Amino acid sequence: MTRLVPPPAPADSPDDVEAAFYRAMQQGDLDQLMALWADEDEIACIHPGGIRALGAQAVRASFESIFAVGSVDVRPESVRRLLSQAVAVHHVVERIQGITPEGPQAAYVVATNVYVRTPLGWRMLVHHASPGGEIGSPDFSESGMMLH
Amino acid sequence: MTRLVPPPAPADSPDDVEAAFYRAMQQGDLDQLMALWADEDEIACIHPGGIRALGAQAVRASFESIFAVGSVDVRPESVRRLLSQAVAVHHVVERIQGITPEGPQAAYVVATNVYVRTPLGWRMLVHHASPGGEIGSPDFSESGMMLH
DSSP, rough: OOOOOOOOOOOOSSHHHHHHHHHHHHHHHHHHTTTTTTOEEEEEEOOOOOOOEHHHHHHHHHHHHHHHHHHOEOOOEEEEEOOOOOEEEEEEEEEEEEEEEEEEEEEEEEEEEEEETTEEEEEEEEHHHHEEOTTTTEOTTSSSSSEE | OOOOOOOOOOOSSSHHHHHHHHHHHHHTTTTHHHHTOOOOGGGGOOOOOSSSEEEHHHHHHHHHHHHHHHEEEEEEEEEEEEESSSEEEEEEEEEEEEEETTEEEEEEEEEEEEEEEEETTEEEEEEEEEEESSSOEEETTTOEEOOO
């Protein structure tokens, strides 16, 4: 049976796309997730394991293999936004919750999300996610201080 | 003695900034490296260890601690470029050469570099670098095939 996916409403802002992106991750919904990206060749996704997916087919394949294991319990935190007329860059700390033999555990991932304005609304162009160190690990804040 | 740093010539293209960025890394030249960034508050740098530096002071402090150990023998490879009128996004595989007790060793880092056009020429806005897996590790190519 073919599953019918309603076309997503045009996203009015990068925040709309970002919220829908993390919702699709939480639900393991590949079609909804792929509908959020800009067109085809230009998109890029780098996963915490170091895999680099370039182009829509490769990005789809990379998320397919992630969702084959299950959905991802991920919550965006500490979002920092840079917005120009046609491009937006968000820096996000992702809190990912997992169940291990020792019980529930949280890990942090640091992500850069780039969005572009298209005739269909805002779309995702880049998702670069990488291991964020341990909770409470050193970070350089805006003031240039190192927080321990 | 105060070291005089000549103001850099306006960069004509994102490629110019990128070449100068990796040259400054290779030379461990903090002042030249910092001169390549856009102004102040908006810049962001994520290092392979997961440290996130936001703002000029923090970015400077993070590279200062890197260069305190030494310069970085880094070569950009496999650069993929997206260029709009005011913003450019480059995806780069960085080959980093180090000397270990077992002899010279290469590691790969995956980086997303974002550049913006300013009145002073192109400048770096984001450098997000993360561990790139081992040489020959799985990658999703543009064709969507998984390469082993």
